[in-house]
Amino acid sequence: MERGRVQRSFRLVTDLCFPKFPRPQVSRSRGSYLNVGCGRLWIVRDYFANDVGYRTEPFVEFDNRDQVQDAANIMATQAASDVESYRK
Numbered sequence: 001m002e003r004g005r006v007q008r009s010f011r012l013v014t015d016l017c018f019p020k021f022p023r024p025q026v027s028r029s030r031g032s033y034l035n036v037g038c039g040r041l042w043i044v045r046d047y048f049a050n051d052v053g054y055r056t057e058p059f060v061e062f063d064n065r066d067q068v069q070d071a072a073n074i075m076a077t078q079a080a081s082d083v084e085s086y087r088k
Helices: 065-087
Strands: 015-020 030-038 054-060
Touching: 015 065, 030 065, 054 065
Parallel strands: none
Antiparallel strands: 015 030, 030 054
């Protein structure tokens, strides 16, 4: 292979985006929120922080397993969409 013909492509990862599905800490409700955020990896910290984003969906209460599965699928789809929008 010729030296000039080799093409390399890479994407420097500078942000880490991820969804979280936290439960309410105070109430005894069964359910979850959807938080999606990105942290800047070039900022040196002893902890992880979201520099962009936070809660993207309001609290969803679950009463049974079917509701959990339905809500989780909806929230996961929304989380994937939110992460993609932050990457642009």
